Amino acid sequence: MVGVLMGRRLPLAVCFVFGLVMFLQYFSEHPVAINLNQTILDYWQIVFAFTLIVGIFTYFKNNVTQISRGSDRPFRLVGLAGFVSMPLLALIWGIKADTPFMWMFENVQAPMQSTVFALLAFFVASASFRGFRARSLPAAVLLLSALLMLLSRSNIGGFFSEGLPEIANWIRDYPSMAARRAILIGIGLGSLTTSLRVIIGIERTWLGGDK
Amino acid sequence: MSTAVLIFCTVSYHLILISVAGYSGWFNPDTVATLVASLISIAIVLFTTFYKRGGAAFKVREIAGLRAVEDAIGRATEMARPVLYTPGWGGDIQRPTTIASMNILSHIAEKTADYDCRLVYPTHDPVIMAVAQEVVKESYARVGFPDRYRAEDVAYVSSSQFGYAAAVDGLITRLQPASIFLLGTFEAESLILAETGNSINAIQIAGTDSTIQLSFFIVACDYTLIGEEVFAASGYLSGDKSILASVKAQDIMKVLIALFVVVAVIWSTIEAISNVPLSEWWVF
């Protein structure tokens, strides 16, 4: 029990102290505060590197377990092949330009990622076809704004009217921006209260679910 | 927790003293406006959290997407299909949205454990995975079904944005989940995931703090939580008074910001009309 309690209390205390220190150092330009900030940031990067090990280990373990159970075998085998081959190439020949690792990166990984990214264009088309319906007056206004924006962001907008880009920019700079600012303020306040709850220890989900 | 309040008050008092006296370079005068705004905000949050939460319960307006959570899980159970929950590629564990998303996950995990429905949680971040595993495990234990928890269902898939998108898309296509929860910080992968979910006719409940992705979710998902609703959601679902108190604090701060904006507008209008430069204390 004492161990469990310490297990919760210690991270909570560390979180509180570092939360407070990082908050305070923001307002200081004293060399001590600057050095402290720099040191904490260095450690932050080091800790992050260790967290990757957790990901690598569980990815490998999960896939091997699933393959042995026969679930999604082809996909998992391809995943594991990439998982093993890329670090091997990096270890043997390094990761600078013109190495096998970079060849794989440029000719396998990058095109595959671009392909998935490109799906977005197709999904925008299908979502627009299905979703943009003038069901009500606000929906019709939204639809009209979207069409204006689409026209203005292509170089054919100018053919219809010289003023089209100006109208689109106005929509972007005023009604759209006002709505986004309101949402951003709400998000900012939500972030602030959540962060404070974490720092003072009443929000403990990040410790694994103890409310 | 009163210790935290005490520390806050002491620190604030000394901060103000230092800022007023300008002690030998310890305080950066350029940050005075930020300091004042921060202290006011913190004071409001602490006040509502520690003094108001003891009173009557706060009422949070109905959020359609959250009302639908139970139906979505019930549907998955009836169809004997899993529920898929993913927090997006844009967040890490220190991001408040991810923490808010964890609170919602905790609630959903309790329900899926109760209904004996499989919960699949792919993520791009090993730390999020570790925390989510604990959250789900504890939720399953809380409702009395620790044996139904499957650690391999809460998995790290890839740190790369479109590697993650492809992995989650693959899971959606193969597992055909009946309900999909997209709650967290999303970037360009949002529409790819939401449209794939739509193509298999899953009920989709989404919520994000990424303003640009909200439009995609609104088009492709059944319910969308907009920005701060994600933060309110955990309080709404759990009824936790401290979370609801912080929602109240947000409202108080919003009113103050609105008043501040009105004063600043009047101030700058007078300045523009009279052509006399006034103090710019409010600019930061």
Added chain:
Amino acid sequence: MKRLEARHWTFLGLFVVVTITMLLNIKLEMKVSPYTQDMYTYIESLPEGSVLIISFDHEASSLPEIRPIALAVLRHAFKKGHKLIGVSLLAEGTLIGYRLMRQTADELDLEYGRDYAYLGFRPQYIAAILAMGESIQQTYPRDYLGAPYEQFELLNTVENYNDVAAVISIADGSLTTHWIEYGQARYGVKVLGAVTAAMVTTYDPYLASGQMYAMMGGLRGAAEYEKLIERDGGGARGMLAQSSAHLYVILLVVLGNIVYFVSRKQGGGS
């Protein structure tokens, strides 16, 4: 074989439209927007020899859009005689950034270490941005190729953001926000964005509030910039494909509404 659904036809239509447009060689005239003009004017107005940090904050996936944007900005900055320091906050942008800097520098026979330097990638972008505010050398003790920081003439003149005119974040996601929230807000460094089209509206509030100094966005921004610097970098051609896709989506929206109203008239609703 499974029957094709409506969405599959829309996908196929888009593929056909974009492919045909890419095969055509049409040159469309366009007006330079005030946003792109501001970005150009800022770089143009800096005194020769000003130091700029170019941060390649993108993944490989967005290269078709990022490449023309980056080429236009780099060519302009190098041509004006500015000194560029390249960094990357996303691992995948590292090599791409290095290649683009090298390519554009070689076009003008510039010398590595004197006219430009490339520091490469640092993990944990927030920590990296904050750390550079204190000391760039401590954040990057060595350059991308492994040589010590102090070995280069250019880097010896730069300690932190105080010695830098601005940071230009070339991004396909929200990383520019961190440059604004930490680099600009904490250290007061000017932040300019060269971002993909999808991210433009995300940064509008920062641009309007002055937290972001200038921004160019998407293939359109790249095409406009190419017009300003009178140098082709693929933006105009990409813009043609994008314009055709936009027209196609407009057509789909109109078609979707016709289907909706017809079915509603027939009592089917939607």
